[in-house]
Amino acid sequence: MHAVVTVVGKDKTGIIAKVSAFLAGKGVNIEDISQTILQDYFAMIMLVDISGAKEELAALAESAAELGKSIGMSIHLQHEAIFNAMHRV
């Protein structure tokens, strides 16, 4: 099962390191990363495979949001279906 992780916030050092360490710790495999800086704002989008994760999607989403708070970024981990539904005809 795939999920999309988005990380948005003020750019600073070590964001990718912290987020990928968190995902590795949860058994989540990163399949694709896209990253961009928009007017000083860092925006990263990851496509991840959560089939091997130790936790349910809802629990992962909650821990990802908590990690976001602790590093001052907004982090969402969502089922990929929501993006498929909204952006693909």
Place this chain on the structure above:
Amino acid sequence: MFNKYDVLETIEMIEREHLDIRTITMGISLLPCVAGTADATAKKVYDRVCSQAEDLVKVAESLSMEYGIPIVNKRVSVTPASIVCAPFAAQSAKVGRALDDAARTLGIDFLGGYSALVHKGMADYEKTFIETIPEVLSTTEKLCSSVNIGSSKSGINMDAVKLMGGIIKETAARTAEKDGFGCAKLVVFCNAVEDNPFMAGAFHGVGESGTVINVGVCGPGVVQHAIESIPGADLTELAEMIKRTAFKITRAGQLVAREAAKRLGAEFGIVDLSLAPTPARGDSVAQILEEMGLESVGTHGTTACLAMLNDAVKKGGVMASSRVGGLSGAFIPVSEDIGMIEAAERGGLCIDKLEAMTAVCSVGLDMIAIPGDTPADTISAIIADEAAIGMINNKTTAVRVIPAPGKGVGDCVNFGGLLGRASVMPVHGESSSKFIARGGLIPAPIHSNKN
């Protein structure tokens, strides 16, 4: 991989523009609960609602986490209670209280369906049932009530219209300490729909399946933001932009509805894409109309802007899902929309203009506070006008007015939360009593004879 701008757009819609699933409403048929006595039926009703909707709140919360989209309300709608209460109509309140108890046990926000369908005729037991509404609404918390008094196919039942004017007054009087709050839970419809997930008018039609999931999606803020992003666009481009936005919102709703239905073992009913405002700034239908170029909602041009908005929303929704239903359009509940609240306070929005607006949008005169001394017949006449618009135009119309006890024009009524606040609006002082006293049926229009 997804287009990163698409992904960020979704995040922005949810975080900044108030995109949410406004409600997951489970429709439950009460027909298997009919028993010989009020007590036995009430018990069966309580048990059935509690067992069918047992996991509703849990499933909604988990879907909300997984898809990262807020699900604001969890609700239940049931078969119009007047049908199951027919054998013991005078004791219908027992079933009403059982429904309210079930809603509290389940932890849901509202339960709709203390309703009667009397659009062509009103049997004795239905009249008796309707007469219990004021007492039931004043002694319950989460229960909502609606009465259908007309339809394009059958005409307008003016005896029921007359009755409802008095029922609304009595409901206000019984909840006078809360500014007539009971009336916020009571809707009078023409052409009521059987799969509406929104309150206070939701009920589970008798033509529906046993247990159904209907979802209501909202997004006035998203539409407003989309319009802001193309400031110089002409109205054709604007309509196209609204349509595209409505498409995306509806798709999110459909995804949630299908998954919720699967997990709850219910049928997937419909997605209702309605632009339903909340009193939060940036979540307002009035602000969309103002973004389209009106200085204030209620001024000349409002009806045209609303007509275009409503139609574009429907077109986007229909493209996105083959199961669009409910009311699907723009709501204009005055007390629940910050733009409407402010326009009413400035005196820029009157009941006559609102009536014109209801001819082109999805519902009717909604959440409007009127003076407490408004005669029952005047309220009946307001209902008759609104029903006539619905009957002739083949659309749903509704009246949810609050004659706030002891309040006059310019006073403010505050319901709090999502129900917001309203400045009391003037109504016409000239009497409509002789017209209302005539009773009878306004016959169905000629264009209803299609067979």
